[in-house]
Amino acid sequence: MKQPPAIRYRVEALDPHAHLYGITLEVDRPARITTVSLPVWIPGSYLVREFAQHLQRLHAWADGHITPARQLSKNTWRLSLPKGTRLLRLRYEVYAFDPSVRTAFLDACRGFFNPTSLCLRVHGREAEPHALDVAPPGHAADWELATALTPLKARRNGFGHYIAQDYDELADSPVEMGRFWSGRFKVRGVPHRFVVSGAPAGLDGERLLRDTARICEAAMALWHGNEAPPFDRYLFMLHASADGYGGLEHRHCTALICQRGDLPLLPDTGAALSPGNGMAAEPRLKATDGYTSLLGLISHEYFHTWNVKRLRPHEFARYDYEQENYTQLLWFFEGFTSYYDDLLLHRADLIDDATYLQLLAKTINQVLQTPGRQVQSVAEASFDAWIKYYRIHENTPNATVSYYTKGALVALCLDLTLRQEGHTTLDAVMRALYERCAGGPMQEADLLAVLKRLGRRSYAREIDAWAHGRDELPLQALLEAHGVVWQTEAAPLAQRLGLRVSETDGLVLKNVLRGGAAEAAGMAAGDEWLGVELPGSAQGSASGWRVRKLDDVALHMRGQNQCTALVARDGRLLRCPLSWPPAARTVRLSAGELAAHSPLKTGVRFSRKAVTPSK
Template sequence: MSLSLHYALCLSNWRAHEFSVSLSIPAHQSDTLRLSLPSWIPGSYMVRDFAKSIVSISACTDDNHQPLTIEQKDKQTWLLHTSGEACVVTYTVYANDLSIRSAFINHEYAFINGTSAFLQVSSFEQLPHSLAVSVPQDDAHLSEWQSYTSMPIAREDSQNKPIQKKEASENRTWHYRCDNYDDFIDHPLFIGIADTHAFEVNGVSFTLLFSGNNNIDYARITDDLTPICKHHLDLFGAPHPIDSYLFMTLLADNGFGGLEHKHSTALLYPRYDLPLIGESDIKTDSYITFLSLCSHEFFHTWHVKRIKPEVMVYPDLSKETYTNQLWIYEGFTSFYDDVTLARSGVIAPQKYLDIVAQNVSRLLQNAGRMKQSAAESSFNAWTKFYKQDASATNNIVSYYTKGGIVALGLDILLRQKSAGEVSLDNVMQLLWQHYGIAESGTPDDVIQTLCKAHFNIDVSEYLNAVVYGTEDVALEALMPLIGAKYETRARTSMEDKGGLSTKPQVVNQLGATVKPASLGVTVAQVFEGLAAMQSGLLLNDVIIAMDGNVVNQAKLQRLLDSAISDEVTLSVIRDGKLLSLALPVIKARKEMAFFTITDEAKMKEWLDVN
């Protein structure tokens, strides 16, 4: 029998948010083995130190259960002294992080990423890894729990199915198997109560999984996701890198997120933002956002999980891995997640333009876009993007948001320079053919190189300006080429996100974002160079009055708009003290973007909508 590692994961104590893992290691030639847990999970560029959740760890020989010495070397590494004998390592993990990046257990389900659960064993990384998942037989609360994952089932007659349900066994154990460690940790596990719904597109089997038992309209979600999935499958072409795919959604009262895997995605979404059975078929903004999130993560099946930067082909999961290419990967995906909804007819063209306008509006409000380039944002994702503080809007730019607008501009530019023969779709197909299929990794200049070599189009000036420099994408000049006009306006309220609107615009601008407080409003952000910063208003100040009038969020803006002098007085509580600040009255900036369709035929042609 060939050598392999075997892991047994048991939901040993869900009430304490704990699961246990038993790792069986066969006899080997080394006296000492190095065990480690990743410090970050691919697709989420922040060191999370998953090993901090290991509560206890011990080891013994496999034959006579004699204790072995296991020595911790650093925050995530242990040395196991084995003298080459077969052994078993047992450890307990605390799982109470409700996110799609770690591990979480409650009364309804357990969600576990491999990076939070499975120790890596040095020199065994390329050997097969098998897994048995079980729930205690004597816990009646878990009697209906089942196991779901995209991990291949460990049966010789089975195919790679998207889920595995309860097997006909009394011990309620599910068995899986992967070829190596990297693949092993790329299949998140869901064990618990869930609703599932299956559908098929272009020969690929899809499964929707939602935690709990719900009244969600799965048929409607399937109808909307089908053309979205078909778009991505058609774009990259056959043969597809997958034959099955699992959309795994954790429902919560609040929360948002998505993380891509090769054969699945893990999503976190508010349960009541999804359509319920019996409701009208109007697509709410929150439901459109969910469809866009699904589109985004499924697009990563090709673009991130297989097409990836050179340094991400074999990343060191023990420390940061730096690249300035995230604007290509998250940015381009952010373009395709929304435009696919319009291309497939799930949303109208004007709705799509409103979504783009909201993204542009976020950039226009962000002074950081003039200080940090999209490439620099990519490189500093580990700290400046993933560990943002209140100054972020004034000092950094999002490689997601700026990258998505860069992709939009690049698509239009390619079409213009090729008389409509070349688009960003062709670039994506080249990326897949040259780098994705072989997973060989892209160099930093891959976009300009492909465009020049295959289309004889030089896009270096454009990329130097908007990616490696801090210039805005010239939407005023580019959007008319696809039948749309780009304009800006003042905001209509503090809650305004941008897009086409007929509501009256504010007259004067505070220059800060605020949130309701028990009395007045609390300052959440202060924008560089505007009235709030000029007045000396600081983060977490509580504004209780303007010119002696007690305020709430709506009244604050109304009083500011009706000011007849050049200055008003804010009554502010800061650190338990009452202050009076002089706020200059400054006309509102036009920082909300919006688009209007000027040529429907051009817009439909660009979207390829019949």
């Protein structure tokens, strides 16, 4: 580029101990009336987060002369500039101490930011190239920087100048700074980089790269067969913390958080266990392993590279950063992605049939144990994500359903139905849908059209019932038709009582589920369950017991059908007459004689030839 971009940002780690970034924004040839604003949300996380609450000390200069910036709203400022102003410079600070993947963080050990939290948008100039210059921190000479943005003039440690083709690309490109482990690999010739901050010294980076590469190849094979993917680079940014989990997808990268204990670790000998080095292979992953959850998260966010960041709701053809962007299709974009995340682990030969079915049973039970599935459809849950999904409270499971989990089961039902009828699979539908929409905005009508063409009949009735309706999904019949054994077993006591509890500091009720025994007894979320009174002798005396966990309740209720639950609420002691409910059941899946067309038998598998590790 001969001329530098007319819109330039410089980000400095101004004061790590105060968690302050310093930002300078320069705009060449600004309009006489220039408006700037900070986004109120970040794409991929559907909640108005009010990033401007952390912006402070905003000052502006027009050709070196101080000029006032008038605040118009919570996140918007307007500047009236002298005619012919050549350069507008704004300087401000942003407080950054949110360790999530959605905002910004800075301390003496690590820095991370999404530009939606730091970079003011210049109205009317969004389509122009934007430059980002990140200065090396003065307090830590050994820090490195990682970002998926295209470098213009960057140092070997990553600090320096980068360019985005427009504000959307800038907003979609987070930055990681600090001391981190870094590794690289190629899949189908596309370079991938993986950086991990906060990792313990025993991190088995080679295993992490190897397993991630297998996931990437499985995803590429699903979407493109043997063709190359529609991107030329990809970056995984993972922060390992004491207690965290989550991810946020971006066009050329993803930001992830996991617990340190979820990372793959070298054995005590210090040598990685891997096939071909004379040692035994790693043990097969279990559904309960933290590393299995991490790989599922990696798979989920990588799948979003196609399903959300390219193929996306038509309402997101152009993001409106000033307000909510509504869609009824999150059940497709998040739910179908959730269906494929664990399925791709199976296709990458990272988990076996039994582990996959255990993960699937967990999803089924999560949905079946949510009374809100009978109150709200997943299409409605998608639309209401802005006020419900990210604002969890004590009544959430009674009022709404997750478009992740039930959306995944809608995808499962659709895939099993398509395979049973023998004309196509959901894999083929996803590829055809991507081609139909040219990897861009789509509507539900596009999905229905592809289903009708490949499935040779209309699937409008199924989509209407499963995505827009509230009836139970035909899970058992469809799974059994594919050779999966559906069994039930005794459910945990919390489910039997209709409760979700915390036992960390006494027995505290987090949720009281609709229609359950606890609700019928008059128990409420927030109650501390102190004890139980049991029917006593023939003279009508009562026997009381202190309880601190649900196991205590079960111990004292053996052989009893009635009790009085003693709870503390708002400083009062209450007696709640509790009728012991009948035994509840939970679903367990296992592989029987799997059908030849089962998703566990078909689908493009991992190919080692397509993956090239590199140092």
